[in-house]
Amino acid sequence: MKPIPLILDCDPGHDDALAIILAAHNPALRLIGITTVSGNGGIKKVTLNARRVATLANLNLPIAEGSGKSILGAVEEATDIHGESALDGAELPEAKIELSELHAVDLIAKLLKESTEKVTIVATGPLTNVALFLKMYPQLKENVREIVFMGGSATRGNRTPYAEFNIWMDPEAADVVLRSGLPLTMCGLDVTHQALVTPEIFARLEKMGTQVSRTIIGLLKFFAKTYDEVFEIPDPPLHDPVAVALLIDRSVVRTKKVNVQVELIGSLTRGATVVDLHNRLGEQANCEVALELDFELFWKMMLEAIEKSAATK
Ligand code: BDR
Ligand code: CA
Numbered sequence: 001m002k003p004i005p006l007i008l009d010c011d012p013g014h015d016d017a018l019a020i021i022l023a024a025h026n027p028a029l030r031l032i033g034i035t036t037v038s039g040n041g042g043i044k045k046v047t048l049n050a051r052r053v054a055t056l057a058n059l060n061l062p063i064a065e066g067s068g069k070s071i072l073g074a075v076e077e078a079t080d081i082h083g084e085s086a087l088d089g090a091e092l093p094e095a096k097i098e099l100s101e102l103h104a105v106d107l108i109a110k111l112l113k114e115s116t117e118k119v120t121i122v123a124t125g126p127l128t129n130v131a132l133f134l135k136m137y138p139q140l141k142e143n144v145r146e147i148v149f150m151g152g153s154a155t156r157g158n159r160t161p162y163a164e165f166n167i168w169m170d171p172e173a174a175d176v177v178l179r180s181g182l183p184l185t186m187c188g189l190d191v192t193h194q195a196l197v198t199p200e201i202f203a204r205l206e207k208m209g210t211q212v213s214r215t216i217i218g219l220l221k222f223f224a225k226t227y228d229e230v231f232e233i234p235d236p237p238l239h240d241p242v243a244v245a246l247l248i249d250r251s252v253v254r255t256k257k258v259n260v261q262v263e264l265i266g267s268l269t270r271g272a273t274v275v276d277l278h279n280r281l282g283e284q285a286n287c288e289v290a291l292e293l294d295f296e297l298f299w300k301m302m303l304e305a306i307e308k309s310a311a312t313k
Pocket of ligand 1: 081124125150166
Protein backbone atom coordinates (compact mmCIF):
# COMPACT_ATOMS: atom_id res chain seq x y z
CA MET A 1 0.00 0.00 0.00
CA LYS A 2 1.27 3.46 -0.90
CA PRO A 3 1.69 5.77 2.08
CA ILE A 4 -1.07 8.36 2.52
CA PRO A 5 0.16 11.94 2.00
CA LEU A 6 -0.88 13.90 5.04
CA ILE A 7 -0.90 17.46 6.38
CA LEU A 8 -1.30 17.85 10.14
CA ASP A 9 -2.97 21.07 11.27
CA CYS A 10 -2.50 21.33 15.04
CA ASP A 11 -2.18 23.44 18.21
CA PRO A 12 0.42 21.64 20.35
CA GLY A 13 -0.68 20.89 23.08
CA HIS A 14 0.28 17.61 24.78
CA ASP A 15 -1.91 15.29 22.72
CA ASP A 16 -1.10 17.20 19.50
CA ALA A 17 2.58 16.54 20.25
CA LEU A 18 1.88 12.82 20.42
CA ALA A 19 -0.13 13.07 17.19
CA ILE A 20 2.96 14.52 15.48
CA ILE A 21 5.08 11.68 16.83
CA LEU A 22 2.55 9.08 15.67
CA ALA A 23 2.40 10.58 12.17
CA ALA A 24 6.15 11.11 11.88
CA HIS A 25 7.64 7.79 10.81
CA ASN A 26 4.84 5.34 10.11
CA PRO A 27 5.23 3.56 6.75
CA ALA A 28 1.47 3.89 6.12
CA LEU A 29 1.74 7.68 6.15
CA ARG A 30 3.79 10.39 4.48
CA LEU A 31 3.65 13.53 6.60
CA ILE A 32 4.29 16.35 4.10
CA GLY A 33 3.67 19.41 6.26
CA ILE A 34 2.61 20.73 9.65
CA THR A 35 0.48 23.83 10.07
CA THR A 36 -0.49 25.52 13.31
CA VAL A 37 -3.58 27.21 14.64
CA SER A 38 -4.13 28.95 17.97
CA GLY A 39 -6.04 26.89 20.48
CA ASN A 40 -4.27 25.28 23.39
CA GLY A 41 -2.03 28.34 23.37
CA GLY A 42 -1.55 31.53 21.39
CA ILE A 43 -0.29 31.10 17.85
CA LYS A 44 3.38 31.94 18.61
CA LYS A 45 3.50 29.41 21.45
CA VAL A 46 1.90 26.55 19.54
CA THR A 47 4.04 27.21 16.47
CA LEU A 48 7.23 27.08 18.53
CA ASN A 49 5.94 23.91 20.20
CA ALA A 50 5.22 22.31 16.82
CA ARG A 51 8.77 23.09 15.64
CA ARG A 52 10.28 21.71 18.84
CA VAL A 53 8.22 18.52 18.77
CA ALA A 54 9.03 18.02 15.09
CA THR A 55 12.70 18.38 16.03
CA LEU A 56 12.24 15.80 18.80
CA ALA A 57 10.66 13.46 16.24
CA ASN A 58 13.58 14.08 13.89
CA LEU A 59 11.36 15.41 11.12
CA ASN A 60 12.40 17.54 8.21
CA LEU A 61 9.37 19.13 6.60
CA PRO A 62 7.73 22.53 6.10
CA ILE A 63 5.99 24.03 9.13
CA ALA A 64 3.79 27.11 8.71
CA GLU A 65 2.04 29.32 11.21
CA GLY A 66 -1.67 29.87 10.76
CA SER A 67 -4.57 31.68 12.27
CA GLY A 68 -4.17 33.36 15.65
CA LYS A 69 -7.89 33.83 16.18
CA SER A 70 -11.19 32.27 15.20
CA ILE A 71 -13.12 33.39 12.11
CA LEU A 72 -15.15 35.74 14.33
CA GLY A 73 -12.00 36.96 16.10
CA ALA A 74 -12.11 35.04 19.37
CA VAL A 75 -8.89 34.18 21.21
CA GLU A 76 -8.64 31.83 24.17
CA GLU A 77 -5.97 29.54 25.64
CA ALA A 78 -6.23 26.25 27.53
CA THR A 79 -3.63 26.98 30.21
CA ASP A 80 -5.67 25.03 32.79
CA ILE A 81 -4.97 21.83 30.84
CA HIS A 82 -1.75 22.47 28.87
CA GLY A 83 0.06 25.04 31.08
CA GLU A 84 1.58 28.44 30.29
CA SER A 85 3.69 27.23 27.36
CA ALA A 86 0.78 25.09 26.05
CA LEU A 87 3.21 22.18 26.43
CA ASP A 88 4.36 22.23 30.06
CA GLY A 89 6.01 19.28 31.80
CA ALA A 90 9.24 18.58 29.92
CA GLU A 91 12.27 20.24 28.35
CA LEU A 92 11.97 19.99 24.58
CA PRO A 93 14.92 20.35 22.18
CA GLU A 94 15.56 23.72 20.57
CA ALA A 95 13.66 24.02 17.30
CA LYS A 96 15.93 23.11 14.40
CA ILE A 97 13.26 23.43 11.74
CA GLU A 98 12.86 26.86 10.17
CA LEU A 99 9.41 28.37 9.96
CA SER A 100 7.94 28.62 6.47
CA GLU A 101 7.37 32.14 5.19
CA LEU A 102 3.93 31.08 4.02
CA HIS A 103 0.75 31.35 6.01
CA ALA A 104 -0.58 27.92 6.97
CA VAL A 105 -3.50 28.26 4.57
CA ASP A 106 -1.15 29.00 1.67
CA LEU A 107 1.19 26.17 2.63
CA ILE A 108 -1.76 23.75 2.59
CA ALA A 109 -2.65 25.04 -0.89
CA LYS A 110 0.95 24.75 -2.12
CA LEU A 111 1.38 21.19 -0.83
CA LEU A 112 -1.91 20.15 -2.40
CA LYS A 113 -0.96 21.70 -5.75
CA GLU A 114 2.44 19.98 -5.71
CA SER A 115 1.14 16.56 -4.74
CA THR A 116 0.53 14.01 -7.47
CA GLU A 117 -2.02 12.29 -5.24
CA LYS A 118 -4.95 13.52 -3.20
CA VAL A 119 -3.89 14.66 0.28
CA THR A 120 -5.51 13.94 3.64
CA ILE A 121 -5.81 16.77 6.14
CA VAL A 122 -5.80 15.84 9.82
CA ALA A 123 -6.90 18.67 12.08
CA THR A 124 -6.28 18.37 15.80
CA GLY A 125 -7.00 21.95 16.77
CA PRO A 126 -9.77 24.45 16.00
CA LEU A 127 -10.81 24.20 12.34
CA THR A 128 -10.00 27.83 11.43
CA ASN A 129 -7.17 27.16 8.95
CA VAL A 130 -9.04 24.33 7.27
CA ALA A 131 -12.18 26.45 6.83
CA LEU A 132 -10.16 29.41 5.51
CA PHE A 133 -8.40 27.09 3.08
CA LEU A 134 -11.76 25.76 1.78
CA LYS A 135 -13.05 29.32 1.34
CA MET A 136 -9.89 30.74 -0.22
CA TYR A 137 -8.98 27.83 -2.48
CA PRO A 138 -12.29 26.20 -3.50
CA GLN A 139 -10.66 24.93 -6.71
CA LEU A 140 -8.31 22.75 -4.62
CA LYS A 141 -11.09 20.92 -2.80
CA GLU A 142 -10.86 18.13 -5.32
CA ASN A 143 -7.23 17.56 -4.26
CA VAL A 144 -8.34 16.72 -0.71
CA ARG A 145 -8.82 13.02 -0.12
CA GLU A 146 -10.39 13.35 3.31
CA ILE A 147 -10.50 15.59 6.37
CA VAL A 148 -10.11 13.79 9.69
CA PHE A 149 -10.62 16.01 12.69
CA MET A 150 -10.40 15.61 16.43
CA GLY A 151 -13.30 17.53 17.83
CA GLY A 152 -16.91 17.45 18.91
CA SER A 153 -18.87 14.83 20.76
CA ALA A 154 -22.05 12.83 20.33
CA THR A 155 -22.84 13.41 23.98
CA ARG A 156 -21.33 16.00 26.33
CA GLY A 157 -18.53 18.54 25.90
CA ASN A 158 -15.40 19.45 27.81
CA ARG A 159 -15.02 23.21 27.28
CA THR A 160 -18.68 23.83 28.12
CA PRO A 161 -21.17 21.18 29.24
CA TYR A 162 -22.04 20.49 25.58
CA ALA A 163 -19.18 21.92 23.48
CA GLU A 164 -15.86 20.19 22.96
CA PHE A 165 -12.84 22.56 23.04
CA ASN A 166 -11.75 22.52 19.35
CA ILE A 167 -15.28 23.10 18.05
CA TRP A 168 -16.07 25.66 20.77
CA MET A 169 -13.00 27.67 19.74
CA ASP A 170 -14.32 28.19 16.21
CA PRO A 171 -17.86 26.91 15.60
CA GLU A 172 -18.18 28.86 12.34
CA ALA A 173 -15.07 27.11 11.00
CA ALA A 174 -16.46 23.72 12.01
CA ASP A 175 -19.67 24.62 10.20
CA VAL A 176 -17.76 25.34 6.97
CA VAL A 177 -15.96 21.99 7.21
CA LEU A 178 -19.14 20.03 8.03
CA ARG A 179 -20.91 21.58 5.02
CA SER A 180 -17.94 21.10 2.67
CA GLY A 181 -19.23 17.91 1.04
CA LEU A 182 -15.77 16.37 1.42
CA PRO A 183 -15.26 12.96 3.03
CA LEU A 184 -15.09 13.70 6.77
CA THR A 185 -14.22 11.65 9.82
CA MET A 186 -14.83 13.03 13.28
CA CYS A 187 -12.90 11.74 16.28
CA GLY A 188 -14.82 13.28 19.13
CA LEU A 189 -14.73 12.80 22.87
CA ASP A 190 -16.81 9.61 22.50
CA VAL A 191 -13.82 7.79 21.10
CA THR A 192 -10.90 9.83 22.46
CA HIS A 193 -12.03 9.29 26.05
CA GLN A 194 -11.25 5.63 25.43
CA ALA A 195 -7.58 6.46 24.60
CA LEU A 196 -6.61 6.75 28.25
CA VAL A 197 -3.05 7.02 29.50
CA THR A 198 -3.33 4.39 32.22
CA PRO A 199 -0.69 3.51 34.84
CA GLU A 200 0.11 0.44 32.74
CA ILE A 201 0.90 2.68 29.74
CA PHE A 202 3.15 4.81 31.94
CA ALA A 203 4.92 1.61 33.04
CA ARG A 204 5.49 0.59 29.41
CA LEU A 205 6.91 4.05 28.68
CA GLU A 206 9.19 3.87 31.73
CA LYS A 207 10.51 0.54 30.47
CA MET A 208 11.56 2.12 27.17
CA GLY A 209 14.11 4.26 28.96
CA THR A 210 14.97 6.52 26.00
CA GLN A 211 15.38 10.30 25.95
CA VAL A 212 12.20 10.60 23.87
CA SER A 213 10.20 8.34 26.21
CA ARG A 214 11.42 10.33 29.24
CA THR A 215 10.33 13.59 27.59
CA ILE A 216 6.94 12.09 26.82
CA ILE A 217 6.52 10.80 30.37
CA GLY A 218 7.18 14.36 31.63
CA LEU A 219 4.56 15.77 29.27
CA LEU A 220 1.98 13.11 30.07
CA LYS A 221 2.48 13.40 33.84
CA PHE A 222 1.69 17.10 33.57
CA PHE A 223 -1.35 16.34 31.40
CA ALA A 224 -2.53 13.69 33.89
CA LYS A 225 -2.22 16.16 36.76
CA THR A 226 -4.28 18.89 35.07
CA TYR A 227 -6.90 16.41 33.85
CA ASP A 228 -7.29 15.13 37.38
CA GLU A 229 -7.54 18.67 38.79
CA VAL A 230 -10.01 19.98 36.20
CA PHE A 231 -12.08 16.91 35.29
CA GLU A 232 -11.30 14.42 38.07
CA ILE A 233 -10.00 12.03 35.38
CA PRO A 234 -6.66 10.70 36.67
CA ASP A 235 -5.84 8.72 33.49
CA PRO A 236 -6.00 11.48 30.86
CA PRO A 237 -7.52 10.92 27.39
CA LEU A 238 -4.95 11.21 24.61
CA HIS A 239 -7.36 12.77 22.12
CA ASP A 240 -5.45 13.88 19.04
CA PRO A 241 -3.41 10.79 18.07
CA VAL A 242 -6.66 8.87 17.54
CA ALA A 243 -7.25 10.95 14.39
CA VAL A 244 -3.84 9.86 13.05
CA ALA A 245 -4.15 6.26 14.21
CA LEU A 246 -7.24 5.61 12.13
CA LEU A 247 -5.36 6.53 8.96
CA ILE A 248 -2.71 3.94 9.78
CA ASP A 249 -5.34 1.25 10.43
CA ARG A 250 -9.05 1.95 10.05
CA SER A 251 -9.89 -0.99 12.30
CA VAL A 252 -8.63 0.94 15.32
CA VAL A 253 -12.02 2.69 15.48
CA ARG A 254 -15.62 1.75 14.80
CA THR A 255 -17.42 4.53 12.98
CA LYS A 256 -20.98 5.33 11.95
CA LYS A 257 -21.82 7.62 9.04
CA VAL A 258 -24.41 10.12 10.20
CA ASN A 259 -25.46 13.74 9.91
CA VAL A 260 -23.43 16.13 12.05
CA GLN A 261 -24.16 19.82 12.42
CA VAL A 262 -22.73 22.39 14.77
CA GLU A 263 -24.78 24.61 17.05
CA LEU A 264 -23.90 28.24 16.23
CA ILE A 265 -26.60 30.06 18.14
CA GLY A 266 -27.59 28.19 21.33
CA SER A 267 -27.22 30.45 24.34
CA LEU A 268 -25.85 27.56 26.40
CA THR A 269 -24.89 25.10 23.69
CA ARG A 270 -22.90 27.14 21.13
CA GLY A 271 -20.17 24.94 19.70
CA ALA A 272 -21.99 21.67 20.46
CA THR A 273 -21.91 19.09 17.68
CA VAL A 274 -25.38 17.72 17.01
CA VAL A 275 -24.65 14.12 16.01
CA ASP A 276 -27.81 12.51 14.66
CA LEU A 277 -26.98 8.89 15.53
CA HIS A 278 -30.48 7.61 14.72
CA ASN A 279 -31.30 9.95 11.81
CA ARG A 280 -34.08 11.71 13.68
CA LEU A 281 -33.69 14.86 11.57
CA GLY A 282 -33.82 13.03 8.26
CA GLU A 283 -30.81 14.99 6.99
CA GLN A 284 -28.14 13.51 4.74
CA ALA A 285 -25.21 11.78 6.45
CA ASN A 286 -22.10 13.95 6.02
CA CYS A 287 -19.56 12.53 8.45
CA GLU A 288 -18.13 9.24 9.69
CA VAL A 289 -18.21 9.54 13.46
CA ALA A 290 -15.76 7.39 15.43
CA LEU A 291 -17.48 5.85 18.42
CA GLU A 292 -15.35 2.97 19.66
CA LEU A 293 -11.61 2.48 20.03
CA ASP A 294 -9.49 -0.66 19.96
CA PHE A 295 -7.41 0.37 22.99
CA GLU A 296 -4.71 -2.29 22.57
CA LEU A 297 -4.17 -1.58 18.87
CA PHE A 298 -4.11 2.17 19.47
CA TRP A 299 -1.44 1.91 22.15
CA LYS A 300 0.56 -0.62 20.14
CA MET A 301 0.84 1.97 17.35
CA MET A 302 1.54 4.86 19.72
CA LEU A 303 4.22 3.07 21.72
CA GLU A 304 5.90 1.76 18.57
CA ALA A 305 5.99 5.30 17.20
CA ILE A 306 7.62 6.58 20.39
CA GLU A 307 10.20 3.80 20.22
CA LYS A 308 10.88 4.54 16.57
CA SER A 309 11.29 8.27 17.28
CA ALA A 310 14.13 7.43 19.64
CA ALA A 311 15.68 5.06 17.10
CA THR A 312 15.68 7.66 14.31
CA LYS A 313 18.02 10.00 16.27
C1 BDR B 1 -8.94 18.82 22.23
O1 BDR B 1 -8.70 20.07 22.87
C2 BDR B 1 -7.33 20.28 23.07
O2 BDR B 1 -7.08 20.76 24.35
C3 BDR B 1 -6.65 18.97 22.79
O3 BDR B 1 -5.38 19.20 22.22
C4 BDR B 1 -7.58 18.27 21.84
O4 BDR B 1 -7.31 18.61 20.50
C5 BDR B 1 -9.73 17.93 23.16
O5 BDR B 1 -10.97 18.50 23.43
CA1 CA C 1 -5.27 19.73 19.90
